[in-house]
Amino acid sequence: MLQRGHPASVSPPVKRRGRAPGCARARTFLPVAVEDLALARVAEHVVGLGDLLELLLSAGLLVLVRVVTQRLTAVGPLDLLVRRTAGQAQRLVEILDAKTREKLCFLDKVEPQATIAEIKNLFTKTHPQWYPARQSLRLDPKGKSLKDEDVLQKLPVGTTATLYFRDLGAQISWVTVFLTEYAGPLFIYLLFYFRVPFIYGHKYDFTSSRHTVVHLACICHSFHYIKRLLETLFVHRFSHGTMPLRNIFKNCTYYWGFAAWMAYYINHPLYTPPTYGAQQVKLALAIFVICQLGNFSIHMALRDLRPAGSKTRKIPYPTKNPFTWLFLLVSCPNYTYEVGSWIGFAIMTQCLPVALFSLVGFTQMTIWAKGKHRSYLKEFRDYPPLRMPIIPFLL
Numbered sequence: 077m078l079q080r081g082h083p084a085s086v087s088p089p090v091k092r093r094g095r096a097p098g099c100a101r102a103r104t105f106l107p108v109a110v111e112d113l114a115l116a117r118v119a120e121h122v123v124g125l126g127d128l129l130e131l132l133l134s135a136g137l138l139v140l141v142r143v144v145t146q147r148l149t150a151v152g153p154l155d156l157l158v159r160r161t162a163g164q165a166q167r168l169v170e171i172l173d174a175k176t177r178e179k180l181c182f183l184d185k186v187e188p189q190a191t192i193a194e195i196k197n198l199f200t201k202t203h204p205q206w207y208p209a210r211q212s213l214r215l216d217p218k219g220k221s222l223k224d225e226d227v228l229q230k231l232p233v234g235t236t237a238t239l240y241f242r243d244l245g246a247q248i249s250w251v252t253v254f255l256t257e258y259a260g261p262l263f264i265y266l267l268f269y270f271r272v273p274f275i276y277g278h279k280y281d282f283t284s285s286r287h288t289v290v291h292l293a294c295i296c297h298s299f300h301y302i303k304r305l306l307e308t309l310f311v312h313r314f315s316h317g318t319m320p321l322r323n324i325f326k327n328c329t330y331y332w333g334f335a336a337w338m339a340y341y342i343n344h345p346l347y348t349p350p351t352y353g354a355q356q357v358k359l360a361l362a363i364f365v366i367c368q369l370g371n372f373s374i375h376m377a378l379r380d381l382r383p384a385g386s387k388t389r390k391i392p393y394p395t396k397n398p399f400t401w402l403f404l405l406v407s408c409p410n411y412t413y414e415v416g417s418w419i420g421f422a423i424m425t426q427c428l429p430v431a432l433f434s435l436v437g438f439t440q441m442t443i444w445a446k447g448k449h450r451s452y453l454k455e456f457r458d459y460p461p462l463r464m465p466i467i468p469f470l471l
């Protein structure tokens with residue numbers, strides 16, 4: 077539209093020639109056009125104003141020129157045009173509270189190409205307490221949050237977009253969350269392993285277990301969490317920068333609590349080794365190691381799907397690494413391997429709290445895997461049909 081408002085002199089000669097009949101039309105219908113024709117038509121005449129004046133002057137119709145000039149000034153089509161085209165180029169955004177429907181903010185002149193992330197930044201200027209990471213903006217008060225990368229002009233909204241705001245609460249970075257969640261179990265387990273005072277009674281302070289499996293279990297547990305910490309720092313490419321602060325309390329209670337409970341029994345002076353002795357431990361260790369390698373391989377494969385700094389999400393496929401072939405059968409093999417590791421650890425230690433931790437972890441990861449599987453099916457039409465969320469052919 078704006079191009080149509082360019083001065084006629086910059087238009088290519090062919091186009092100018094092409095507008096000549098239009099000028100003739102303008103001479104006949106100009107008064108009508110000013111009053112009745114749609115704004116777009118007026119704009120067309122305005123563009124051809126140079127030609128028109130030439131024509132009118134040459135015809136000696138100075139009176140008519142004055143009338144036309146007066147009309148144009150009175151109606152203000154140029155003004156209107158600019159305003160209208162500006163209206164088409166820029167949007168108005170009102171932000172209402174999703175709970176109370178109270179108007180929180182009105183943003184005018186928002187570029188149609190603006191992303192939700194940019195709108196959040198504008199909103200923060202008027203409400204600094206709600207920094208972008210704690211804002212959820214939706215089209216419907218009870219609907220899903222819009223993504224930061226969603227573009228205003230692609231949303232099903234008119235020139236005035238109404239967005240509903242929800243406060244997600246104080247946020248904390250994912251990396252901090254993971255480091256806190258994973259460093260806790262590592263540290264707590266070691267307190268029990270080294271039998272620091274006030275845990276098992278004075279006479280056991282800083283004593284060591286006589287069972288090999290207890291030492292092996294400590295190595296496996298520590299290895300698992302060190303691996304997770306390193307992966308959080310150097311492997312994962314997260315798409316979300318933050319998560320609600322309150323989640324960290326829930327998550328830490330889960331990880332730290334289970335770590336303490338498991339460690340208490342495994343390192344207890346009265347701990348009894350597994351029923352089938354070394355054979356059971358060896359089998360369990362093999363399961364644990366294979367699953368750790370598998371889990372790491374999947375994390376590397378997921379990392380390779382996403383270029384650094386992007387939020388790209390692709391369908392993961394098996395690579396040359398045989399551990400990734402599980403992608404043929406499940407959507408989240410990293411969870412499958414994670415559960416496998418804990419089953420291995422439970423067999424190795426033959427300890428009830430470990431079995432319970434595996435069960436709770438399995439339940440949680442199944443819920444996430446199902447959600448992720450559903451979103452893969454929704455997002456990718458060509459998603460491999462054979463895959464299940466977490467357990468091949470079953471679940």
Ligand SMILES: NC(=O)c1ccc[n+]([C@@H]2O[C@H](COP(=O)([O-])OP(=O)(O)OC[C@H]3O[C@@H](n4cnc5c(N)ncnc54)[C@H](OP(=O)(O)O)[C@@H]3O)[C@@H](O)[C@H]2O)c1
Nearest residue numbers: 312313314315316378381382388389390392410411414437
């Ligand atoms: N024991 C337990 O109770 C328990 C519970 C949960 C997790 N874990 C462990 O923690 C690990 C990480 O958990 P998670 O829930 O973050 O795993 P996840 O959802 O599979 O994500 C792992 C990483 O890969 C990225 N990613 C996932 N799918 C992708 C795709 N299609 N394209 C591009 N990137 C993709 C994720 O980015 P996004 O940020 O976009 O998701 C994230 O950075 C698990 O594999 C498991 O070993 C253990």
